[in-house]
Amino acid sequence: MSNQKKKLLFTRQEMFELNKKMLQKRGVSIEAIAEISYMQQAKYSDNVSRSICIESVEKILSLRDVFHHVQLAAEIDRLAEEKMFQGPIQDIILEDLGLFGVDETLGLDVSGLYGTIGQTNFGDIDVNKHGIVKRLNDAGKEEGICHTFLDDIVGAIAAAASTRVAQVVNEDLAHEDADVKRFSIFDL
DSSP: OOOOOOOOOOOHHHHHHHHHHHHHHTTOOHHHHHHHHHHHHHTTOTTOOHHHHHHHHHHHHTSHHHHHHHHHHHHHHHHHHTTOOOTHHHHHHHTTOTTOOHHHHHHHHHHGGGHHHHHHHHHHHHHHOOHHHHHHHHHTTSTTOOOTTHHHHHHHHHHHHHHHHHHHHHHHHHHHHHTOOOOOSOOO
């Protein structure tokens, strides 16, 4: 038995790196998530850049709650792929049963970090299956591949990032209109 203490708490940088690594392992890049955020926000504002979308995804991936969600979602999908669950839940998760809503509940929780608009953005992504979310969803229908939880978590991260982008853009516009130097204790 090892006397080494288990690590349970991670810095934001460590959480970001672990999330990035886990997503890459499952075939998801930060840029692919950011592209969904860009598609959602570019139709509302000319001030949206892909770089602010990437920055927003990275920020979301550094949050403790999101760290827990990403790690749990990827692990549940992996365990389902390896047929490690028992009883009916194994097939329900592996087949991504339409009436199973626990995966969407986790997605709503992540997108809810940015309020009702975040959840509305998640609903759009979940229903319309944009970009990487569609690719994950489609791949999850192949034999032995499960993305039941990951597609929703990725969509939720994109939704939260999309909402953050809108907040940053509108904060910048408000400061332009007010003609004041930007100073805030809030890190959007």
